[in-house]
Amino acid sequence: MADYAFQRYERIVLNTQIQLELLIQQGEAKPLLLWHALLPLVLPIIALLVPRRTWGWLLRPILSVTTLSVSLEIIRYRRVLLGANGYMIGLIMVWWLVWSMTLLVFNDVERDFRRIVRTRSTTVGDKTVRQNGHASNKEHKQSPVTRDTETLVWKPYPQSLLPRLGWVIALVLNMRGPDFSFRISSLDPLPPLLDPKHHSAIKKPACPSATIRLRAAFLRFFIAYLAIDFLKLIIIWDPYFFGALSAPPPFPFDCFPAIPGLVSVYHSIVSGTAVYFALQYVTSLNPIFFLGLSSAFPNASRALTVTPLDAPWLYADQFGPITAVLDDGLAGAWSKWWHQIFRFGFVSTSKWLISLLPSTLSSHRSIRRIIITLVAFGISGLMHGSGSYTQIGETRPFSGTFLFFFLQPVGISIQGLCSRIIVTSLARHGLPPPRWLRRFGNVTFVLGWLLFTGNRIADDFANGKMWLTEPLPFSLLRGLMGRGWVCWRTPWFEHYDDGTFWGRGVRIL
Structure with missing residues (x-):
């Protein structure tokens, strides 16, 4: 039973790959190139880099329409296998249209948005000079002491180009806005230095430390990894999950058809649970990567960005x-x-x-x-x-x-x-x-x-x-069953060239 299920799964994967290539050869679909997918991301960044008072008022509507055109062309014609058989392409393109309009049309980011950045300030204090535990001859003479301190401040839309580039990229990539003034209400409370007026009345619990947050992220990642590995095995065994909607569930769920509606409930539960753990798996990588690396290499983090990446309140749970x-x-x-x-x-x-x-x-x-x-x-x-x-x-x-x-x-x-x-x-x-x-x-x-x-x-x-x-990338269960440990066996990208400018580049497979 297991051998047949795996063979059927591998055959469906191969047939889907062949189907995509046939659609492209027949002109019913087109390949998606990497720069096609990145263009809707880059265009809003370019638009926001130009201040509204200069040419931004004209450039932003033009680039908004361009983003719309590119996204619609991708949705209509471009097809890939990566990203849940092309599912993420359509979802991301529509979302990016909404997000671009949010930043370019629905809000005035230059006037209303602020970003939390790390800044260094110098304080000068006084110190009495002493020798051997006793005051010196000039014991009343004070010597200045310079101290560098690091603080967090709200920074508006920068006027100079290089700081503006970092500000705009951070804005475009921060959809929940943890380090921006538009941050959503479900995030962790800000430090009292940044939000003193709400600190005394805050009802949320204190933000966990970086160590606790990292430990929780690793635990979520580990649990999600094991859950996805197990659910993927259930999915491979059941032909329903590959389009055979009327097929009965495999053993031990083959008794479900005797109860009306139970098969539908079973399939909905498996699908919903798989989506939930997939989101937990992906979103746990954010604190693991950014908080983990910035905590391990604080000097490098401070040199690369003014965002306080080691601040645990930036990484509130997604759920x-x-x-x-x-x-x-x-x-x-x-x-x-x-x-x-x-x-x-x-x-x-x-x-x-x-x-x-x-x-x-x-x-x-x-x-x-x-x-x-x-x-x-x-x-x-x-x-x-x-x-x-x-x-x-x-x-x-x-x-x-x-x-x-x-x-x-x-x-x-x-x-x-x-x-x-x-x-x-x-x-x-x-x-x-x-x-x-x-x-x-x-x-x-x-x-x-x-x-x-x-x-x-x-x-x-x-x-x-x-x-x-x-x-x-690796499956523990399939490896133990002798079906191979490695899951990512095919390339994700290849060079593609159809002889035109729009059709030349790195293809997403």
């Missing part, structure tokens, strides 16, 4: 506390527990759209909340639906992936309405529900709603062959 699901239900699951990488881009887009409404509507709190919620899930659906579209397979970007995300605000509304009705009714009869019962109800609804809607995105993942991706 919030699970108590958010217990206390706030589906709304808490998405807004507090699940990762908030894209939060500022979503909120900025929402606020910009709200600013276009008449004041009678834009000032209404309920309308603002509804718009922010719909925009956030709408953009999420568009991003992930675009990822579905750029995969090589028979996917359903709209009716599958997009609809999954757009159904989440429906579930939030249903749960909020039901909670108000039930709690009000019980309280009216002198039976206010205890906390444990409210939490049980929240968790039950969240699990039920996610399983009810989850098959849409899980089936689309399977149809798009997302699970062909190999996130781990």
Whole structure:
């Protein structure tokens, strides 16, 4: 059984590679070159480097349109196998459009944004000169003592080019803004020196030390690595995850079809768990790499950048506390527990759209909340639906992936309405529900709603062959089974040249 499953998996991988090359040869798809993928990243940096008061006011709209054109061309024609069978290409391109508009159109970064940087200051003190423990002949004469101290300060948009380059690159790459003034609320509190007005009233626990944060990151990485290795094995055994949606699960799950709906629940749970650990695996690399290296080599870190990379408050966990699901239900699951990488881009887009409404509507709190919620899930659906579209397979970007995300605000509304009705009714009869019962109800609804809607995105993942991706360089389980220890066996890049300027460069395979 195991040999057949691995042979089937390797055959599907090979067939997908052949399918991509045939699509390119027939002109139905084009290869993606490395500089194509980097261009949407570089263009906003160039636009932000030019101050608005000079030519920035003209350059930024032009480069925004150029970024849009390049991204749409990539989404429409360019295909790769890397990144979950091309899924990440579509997702990243749509997100980068949103992020570019956030920085170039929806906000005035020169006027409103500040960055936390490390700076050195010199203090001069007095010291009495003493000899052998006694005051010298000129014991009242003071000698100046110069001390270099390192502090953190808020730095606005720099006026000189070289500091501006570092400031802009840090801005473009910091989507949660841990070292910027737009930092999202779920991050760790700032040091009191930087945020004195909120320090006394802060309700968050103190930020862990660098050692504790690194230890936690390594633990998350290790657990995620083992979990992905195990889940990948389950996925290889089950043909469902490669597009055979009607195929029954393998042993020991072959009894599930006897219970209606259980197979769908099983596939949704495996898919959701795999996505969760994949995110934990990737995001744990940020503190491991940056915090670990800057702590090990502090002098090199200070020489390379003014960002305080060794500050542990820069590396807040990507996922919030699970108590958010217990206390706030589906709304808490998405807004507090699940990762908030894209939060500022979503909120900025929402606020910009709200600013276009008449004041009678834009000032209404309920309308603002509804718009922010719909925009956030709408953009999420568009991003992930675009990822579905750029995969090589028979996917359903709209009716599958997009609809999954757009159904989440429906579930939030249903749960909020039901909670108000039930709690009000019980309280009216002198039976206010205890906390444990409210939490049980929240968790039950969240699990039920996610399983009810989850098959849409899980089936689309399977149809798009997302699970062909190999996130781990080495597999402990497959090595012990004699299937080889190394997972990354094929190259990721090759030189490509179709005779044109746009078609010449390093191809992403």
